[in-house]
Amino acid sequence: MSEAQVPEAGTLLKVRGLTKYFGSFAACNGIDLSIAPGEIHALLGENGAGKSTLVKMLFGVLQPSEGQIVWQGKPAVIGSPGEARALGVGMVFQHFSLFEALTVAENIALSLDPKIPLAKIAEEAKNLSRDYGLPLDPNAHVADLSVGERQRIEIVRALLQNPKLIILDEPTSVLTPQEADRLFETLFKLKAEGRSVLYISHRLEEVQRICDRATVLRHGKVTGACDPRRETPASLARMMVGSDVAGVERASDTPLGDVLVSVKDLAVPARTPFAVTLSGISMQVRAGEIVAIAGVAGNGQGELFDALSGEVTVPQDDAIEICGRPVGRTGINGRRLLGAGFVPEERHGHAAVSDMALSDNLLLSRSTSDRKAFLSGGVFNVIRHDVIRSIAKRICGEMDVRKSGDDPAAGSLSGGNLQKFIIGRELDRKPQVLIVNQPTWGVDAGAASRIRQALIDLARAGSAVVVISQDLDEIFEVATSIAVISEGRMSRPYAAGELTLEKIGLLMGGIHDSTSPREAVHAH
Amino acid sequence: MFEAILLTIVTAATPLVIAAVGELVTERAGVLNLGVEGMMIMGAVCAFAGSYLTGVPVLGVLCGILGGAAFSLLFGFLTLTLVANQVATGLALTLLGLGLSGQIGESFVGIPGVKLQPIVVPVLSDIPFIGRLLFAQDITFYLSIALVVGVHWFLFRSRTGLKMRAIGDNHGSAHALGIHVVRTRYLAVMFGGACAGLAGAQLSLVYTPQWVENMAAGRGWIALALVVFASWRPWRVLAGGYIFGAVGILQLHAQALGIGIPSQFLSMLPYAVTIVVLIIISHNRRTTLINTPACLGKPFVPDR
Numbered sequence: 090m091s092e093a094q095v096p097e098a099g100t101l102l103k104v105r106g107l108t109k110y111f112g113s114f115a116a117c118n119g120i121d122l123s124i125a126p127g128e129i130h131a132l133l134g135e136n137g138a139g140k141s142t143l144v145k146m147l148f149g150v151l152q153p154s155e156g157q158i159v160w161q162g163k164p165a166v167i168g169s170p171g172e173a174r175a176l177g178v179g180m181v182f183q184h185f186s187l188f189e190a191l192t193v194a195e196n197i198a199l200s201l202d203p204k205i206p207l208a209k210i211a212e213e214a215k216n217l218s219r220d221y222g223l224p225l226d227p228n229a230h231v232a233d234l235s236v237g238e239r240q241r242i243e244i245v246r247a248l249l250q251n252p253k254l255i256i257l258d259e260p261t262s263v264l265t266p267q268e269a270d271r272l273f274e275t276l277f278k279l280k281a282e283g284r285s286v287l288y289i290s291h292r293l294e295e296v297q298r299i300c301d302r303a304t305v306l307r308h309g310k311v312t313g314a315c316d317p318r319r320e321t322p323a324s325l326a327r328m329m330v331g332s333d334v335a336g337v338e339r340a341s342d343t344p345l346g347d348v349l350v351s352v353k354d355l356a357v358p359a360r361t362p363f364a365v366t367l368s369g370i371s372m373q374v375r376a377g378e379i380v381a382i383a384g385v386a387g388n389g390q391g392e393l394f395d396a397l398s399g400e401v402t403v404p405q406d407d408a409i410e411i412c413g414r415p416v417g418r419t420g421i422n423g424r425r426l427l428g429a430g431f432v433p434e435e436r437h438g439h440a441a442v443s444d445m446a447l448s449d450n451l452l453l454s455r456s457t458s459d460r461k462a463f464l465s466g467g468v469f470n471v472i473r474h475d476v477i478r479s480i481a482k483r484i485c486g487e488m489d490v491r492k493s494g495d496d497p498a499a500g501s502l503s504g505g506n507l508q509k510f511i512i513g514r515e516l517d518r519k520p521q522v523l524i525v526n527q528p529t530w531g532v533d534a535g536a537a538s539r540i541r542q543a544l545i546d547l548a549r550a551g552s553a554v555v556v557i558s559q560d561l562d563e564i565f566e567v568a569t570s571i572a573v574i575s576e577g578r579m580s581r582p583y584a585a586g587e588l589t590l591e592k593i594g595l596l597m598g599g600i601h602d603s604t605s606p607r608e609a610v611h612a613h
Numbered sequence: 614m615f616e617a618i619l620l621t622i623v624t625a626a627t628p629l630v631i632a633a634v635g636e637l638v639t640e641r642a643g644v645l646n647l648g649v650e651g652m653m654i655m656g657a658v659c660a661f662a663g664s665y666l667t668g669v670p671v672l673g674v675l676c677g678i679l680g681g682a683a684f685s686l687l688f689g690f691l692t693l694t695l696v697a698n699q700v701a702t703g704l705a706l707t708l709l710g711l712g713l714s715g716q717i718g719e720s721f722v723g724i725p726g727v728k729l730q731p732i733v734v735p736v737l738s739d740i741p742f743i744g745r746l747l748f749a750q751d752i753t754f755y756l757s758i759a760l761v762v763g764v765h766w767f768l769f770r771s772r773t774g775l776k777m778r779a780i781g782d783n784h785g786s787a788h789a790l791g792i793h794v795v796r797t798r799y800l801a802v803m804f805g806g807a808c809a810g811l812a813g814a815q816l817s818l819v820y821t822p823q824w825v826e827n828m829a830a831g832r833g834w835i836a837l838a839l840v841v842f843a844s845w846r847p848w849r850v851l852a853g854g855y856i857f858g859a860v861g862i863l864q865l866h867a868q869a870l871g872i873g874i875p876s877q878f879l880s881m882l883p884y885a886v887t888i889v890v891l892i893i894i895s896h897n898r899r900t901t902l903i904n905t906p907a908c909l910g911k912p913f914v915p916d917r
Binding site for chain 1: 772773775776778779782783785786787789790791792899902903904905906907
């Protein structure tokens, strides 16, 4: 630190050689980065590239092992988030750091000067949120708010501290296209005020649209610094992934077969105050078809998946039919026996038991449907470990699952690799029907394209596929038809070519086709 | 007769209210300390010792508070610094407290103690009926009411209380906001210990002014049940404390009058009522979510 510090005009934040070790593993390795005032700077990278570690160091949540942070020309040690805020750094986390039991105003008050009275904070939050186009009720309990509204709290909370630099971690992943547009307007407003934004994303189109410069990370190192507007999505992706991402090959005119999934006026009451009531959901999925269900998080996707998979059964047996058999009252294993496969949203704790080996996880999901192959000894149900391990190995080979060791615990795999295994576990059965919720959520670009290709190939081979997803790029890539879910009600499926982003956005906002017969039945 | 019964109810309810309000603060910060019984009995023996050795009962009260707080510090060190399991540590604390207090108090057994004298508020105590009940009590009663009011104000009006509730709701986020999770929890645990100690002092200086081994007699457990019963709200602790206290006293009178309810049935009533209340409040998930500290009993290790 003895070298002379040259004051650097025109640079708000400069990072030199920033490194963070977890044990012997370098999550960030010699990162260099500089951000100018009034700049929207993108931080690009796959999952596990070190983006989160880097911003946690900038926000004082983690301490760097080596390297230097220079803030407004002066070397700074950011020991805690409080110190970061005092310097003028605000952060909007990807996983919200909100307190569900507290009100909006109380949540905001926690990060402000304790001398400011709560009533004043509530007033300011209300005004500021309105000015920036992100309206909020300061007295609502967070537990009652939607994901999009929760994000607004985070943004308003950061803005109330009048920061010079705002860090946003994957902010649009929970927003509709219209909400995202509104957020971008807010960001441009901030930029016009001379504030800087560090924008973390893996959505290339977005980064190209709003960011002035981009820094790309891979495996904890900077692999590129560029003006994203001068790059192509392919060249940016190459910097992120290190090789060209295989484009997904669309199914060309697969002949459609019989109806394999049929849902007729499905209604499921909410089981908790925070759950969504499903009503009047109808669709038919034919062999060879991929129906994608778009929608903003928290509009009933989880509830719909539970109903389709049989985790939650409904009293009307014929509300759901799989392969022509009414299954409304049949549980998940009964539906699997009919040839259906299911992949839920949460990898850890729902789709897989993190502490158990991959082979054990394979057994857990398929012990009924594949009992002849997996179990022996009649009533004793002795586990045939050798068979299960070899199938687990086959799945890993088929889906290119990168892992350490022969049969590691599910939790030791990266998100993308575990997701490939979980999807592969179903595909390995060659299911006639596959229902997937958020197949590539938080998965790196390479794994995502692999998974999408696998879904398309399955449909091409004559299966019916339902993909519930928030990722519109993904939906347009794989779907043959698209339905939109909003507040527990679903639009009719449209042919993929019929829909534009704008149209989907309107449907996401709950503006349903006026010709839809459900509209009349469920009008309030 | 009726007034006498009410007086004994107040005396029986006071230690429950004090210990429960202390535990409420501990739990609102997300720490489950099952060692209330142990801290209470340590408070009782320290208070008796302090009062007996100095001859000044108020100094005894102070010794009880300090004894309870110091004993809770052991719990804090084990669960917050060493991140030991809170349930196991709390149970161990109770067992240790029962044994240790017996050891310390061995030489006090059979010695008549000095009773803490009531503080009679002039004029107010002359109000018929309620005057003697509310304004001619010892200091622990006044403190119990002040604690309920003070804790309510602290938790729901002050910024530090807001931070404490935030820690109990989501300690990870609280840490990310720069709130000192471990430090605040230490203070909350020690507050709980001090209150349990004060409750113990009330037992050995007011309720039965002498030292008897195991004289807390399960009141620590009732205080724990009371916190849940009150769904982590101070005013409900006060109401619940008096209901539980009344049940205990009526049980004695029922026996004296020869009413044919088995005493075991009455002594289990507080716990049975708590179970019923748990069922009722768990029915309304929203209120449960908003009142129950979500991080209760969960270990916290900052990631750095």
